[in-house]
Amino acid sequence: MSTAIPWSVKPHPVTGIPNAKLGIWLFLASEVMLFGALFSSYILIRTGSEQWPMGRTILNIPLATLNTVILITSSVTMVMAWASLKMNQFGKFKLFQTLTILLALGFMVVKAFEYGGKLHHYEVTLVEGSEAADKAGALKITGHIDHATAGNGGAITSWIRSRDDLHDGKISFVADPPAGSHEHPAAIELAAEDMERLTFFGPHRDTFFAVYFTLTGLHGIHVLGGIVVLLYFLLPGSRMWRTDPERFTGRIECTGLYWHFVDLVWIFLFPTLYLL
């Protein structure tokens, strides 16, 4: 009795496409529902809010633009990898597949910089009537910590998540430039007792950042998953090319469909979160 999976290469007489392609499209349909639900939630939360921050004022558009260029280019290299197999050029396939992986890794590196920027960006709520509040000219200021000093005078090098991490230490805080300017005000020294609250721009900060980290984080996980699959077909999985090239080409096509979906999600995420 044959154990081969039927219709893995040739089109199934009922559906008109190979089973593998039907499978990947069913999977992508479930992905559409997952991202669709999150996008719908975002729209409902946003339209139901009295105030909503404009993404362009708090998110890093140049980095996101760079990532968009990277992902669009990776779609081109992905389809070129598949087309190379169609034209029986395995060497070119390896080249384009490697390029796709490098671009995907580049996307993750840029994303890490973007996340790092947010996790090291703070909002300080100063104690009303304090000297620090007078110096800052406002009760709430945003900016970054230039350096932090512990109570014994040593430097605090660990990531500061709240004012409790300071104990009896101090921070040198550089506020963001005022609107319409690129120059940061002079740094001010702040002790824990000067602050009611010190919080970084993480998912807990407000609904906008919860949505931002959920959507971009889920997308990032999909990119990571894609890298694993791309690597598999570049290295151990590519042995199938020698034994069953048609089936291998079909697998690369399915990988490419997934990769295009991931890129398409980003094309919608970018304007929705960053620009509007």
Added chain:
Amino acid sequence: MSLKAFHIFFILVSTAFALGFGGWALREYARDGGLGMLATGAGSCLSSVALAVYGVWFLRKLKHVSYL
């Protein structure tokens, strides 16, 4: 739908996005100034043209491959 058809759809969406982003950046430039936005807007509009040209080239290159 084959990867060929999905890629064409993707390029169409990317072209529309590049045009929209270019328009957004140019509008920002008209409102606030800043050469960065002008460069982004112009670059994005040029990218949309490049994507359209690439789409036509891709269609010609893979004309023998099925859309299914």
